[in-house]
Amino acid sequence: MVGGLPLTSGPQTFLDLAARLPAAELVAVGDAFVRSGEMDAASLARRLERADRVRGVVRARACAPRLDGRAASRPETSSATGRRPATCPTRSCRCRCATGGGREVAHADLRYPEWKVALEYEGRQHADPDQFARDVDRYSLMAADGWLVLRFAGRHLGSPVVVVDRTRRALLSRGWRP
Incomplete structure (x- = not known):
């Protein structure tokens, strides 16, 4: 109960x-639940075990392994969980980028650490002057440590071909071979 209103649990709402x-969309919602602490893998697994013949259970069970809560926003979840073409290597999600000495310089939305290629989703909050200044510092540090940062906006998420093509070209420029 919150404010006199009954609420369902994160796992029940996900289902x-x-x-x-x-x-x-379900993965984006599930990631938000995990990130906020409203749900974890164990509680979701318990709920889905008891959900035979419940409408939506097949989709919920298929999406559950894709949840990790590391993406900081819906667009990050969408880009991180989008279809990865066989022509690109496996990526890491919401991971730290560090110098050779181990000093952390940033958290990239998506990254390919072997080739030092990072992908960043730039939402509207990045237009704020203070955030913009922090971004400049972060991207400068990443570049100084050898990272190639590809930046994408909302309009790019509607055309995953653009994101995949630019990512593939960046990886090839860094020595990746399919």
Whole structure:
């Protein structure tokens, strides 16, 4: 109960939404639940074990392994969990980028550490002058430590071909071979 209103648990809400949302949206909601602490893998697994014949359970079970809560926003979740073409290597999500000496310089939304290629989603909050100044510092530090940072905005998420093409070209420029 919150303010006199009954609420369902994160796992129950995730299951309820699975009957109504496409998989990508469901993963974004699930990531937000995990990130906020409203749900964890164990509590979701327990709920889904008891959900035979519940509408949406197949989608919920298919999406559950994709949840980790590391993406900081819905667009990050969308780009991180989007289809990875066979022509690109496996990426890491929401991971730290460090110098050779281990000094952390940034957290990249997505990264390919072997080739030092990082992908960043730039939402509207990055237009704030203080955030913009922090971004300049962060990207300068990453570049000084050898990282190539590809920056994307909301308009790019509507065309994953653009993101995949630019990422693939960046990886090839860094020595990756398919």
